[in-house]
Amino acid sequence: MPERPQSDRTMIEINGVTRSYGAIKALDDASLSIREGEFFSLLGPSGCGKTTLLRMIAGFDNPTSGSISVGGQPMEGIAPNRRPTNMVFQSYAIFPHLNVEQNVAYGLKRLKLQGAEEKRRVEEALAQVSLTGLGKRGATELSGGQRQRVALARALVMRPKVLLLDEPLSALDKKLREQMQVELRRLQQAVGITFVLVTHDQYEALAMSDRIAVMFGGKIAQVASPKEIYQRPVNRQVADFLGGMNFVKAEVVEENAASLVVDTLGFGRIKTDKPKAFARNGGGATLGIRPERLRVLWDNATAKFEVAGKVVERHYFGEITHLIVEIPGLEKPLSVTETNDFGADDIPVGAPIRLAYDPEALVAMAD
């Protein structure tokens, strides 16, 4: 399926929103702009404020200060039942006393549609989530995955401007979760509705989103595409949250508006893009390289950029092997993940090893 072209129009505008509970700030001066038709994820550990933000968009909570608008309309003072948003709850919140059809038609009752029109929209929504034929099934007779689909259909049938999803996949087992990630993305592309997803699962966010906002402690740390978030995290916290990262201490040799030249003990002199939030720590800086961007050099192969060291640990993970490699001069050993097609799973612990890298993969970041 071709990617849906992105609109430039703003759907959700979050402007300096703070939410305090007494002395605690669940959300601290967050500003964000989400585009129409975008699949946007709020990613962060529990307690980072992502759910608070989502609930404020839905209207279940109100900002202590700042403003939220949806579709150009300020949301202040507008109750949840009058907002152009619909939500898929973490617990799904399927009405247990109603069957699938009645659940999906719940919100349509208020719209006073003709009987046939209502039925058509329910059928259409059930088809969108592949539940055709299960309309008469009781809410208590559904599996976890089916409940999730009912919750989705019940929200989609309202044709909202924005669909809010609160950790919708966290209750599913791994296999179903991965399948639903693909389906959710496909569904979003098909209906073209703006999706805002809250998740603590970085892979989920990376796999589904057009853009991600990474949040820590009530603040938005970085907003960017999945690729940029993963490859160019602005700080160590973001880097760490999105998977393994080797941190390398460096000495700044030269600094200008867009780039940095640094000296490292293991990797020598590197020229790298300067991150926006880069703060010079005296003469020092931190570089990071993902474990899969270090490749094992076999036999006599050479690379333009390489480091040599010794394998100190080896962990087998089926399709990949995880090596811990000590490099002379580096204070911490490097993590390396290598696919197993050339026998990385047979490299003996204690063996000398050479690793190739692309200097582009070494990114400078704020601490």
Added chain:
Amino acid sequence: MSGRRRVLSGGWLSAYAFLYIVFLYLPVIFLPIFSVNVAATPKFPLTGFTLQWYQDLPRTPALLDAAWNSLVVGVSASVLATVLGILAARSITRYRYPGRRAISGLIMAPLVLPEVIVAISMLLVMLQLGLSLSLFTVVLGHVLVCIPYSMTVLTSGFEGFDRSLEEASADLGESAFGTFRRVTLPMVAPAIISSLLVCFTISLDEFIIAFFLTGTEATLPIYIWGQLRFASKLPGVLALGTLLLVASFLLMTVAEILRRRAARRTQNEGGLYA
């Protein structure tokens, strides 16, 4: 607790369980047996089968009055206790506030207070308030003893009521009243009916408080108590007792079925709740 259940070898445990049940229910079994016996004195051997004692019941005006009084008291007390129980159970299951557990404990206390003491205290209070004893004072007394039961039943029905159900309803455009009508009420209705039935049954069978707080109007248990003075009236009492027993048993069974249904509903069944 170890999760494994061991199967006891030998029949000792089953024998014990059997005796236990016999001890509990044997006296109760005598009631229906003697109520269809021809002889007026409850003695073995039985002298023959008759339904005469049952047929006599509707021909006793005092009994019909007592039955009507019990019905009035039972309905009033169960409705009042259930309304108060709903408020208490909702507050206890929905909100967190200091003293919540203490309050819940205090509401449950009448369950374990000696009933005679409760009855005497209530009598004193009623008289101090200048209320003359009547069925109304009995209703007040019964509300007090019913609330713990009502709250237990309703708490189990409300507990785990997923608040996001009400939020989902609002999210789908429904007003606060519409949400109450279309989501909250249908979900807790079984628990409410169950509470009404339990309270009615308790009130129907309650003797001590009714005895202390009633004026000249007798409820069924008080009527039975009065009849016990006359040996010749005993078979009628046994017949009436049997009917009360059956009615209580049926009401409690229905109430328990409804309570379980309500509890199952609100527990957001089947779904993993992360």
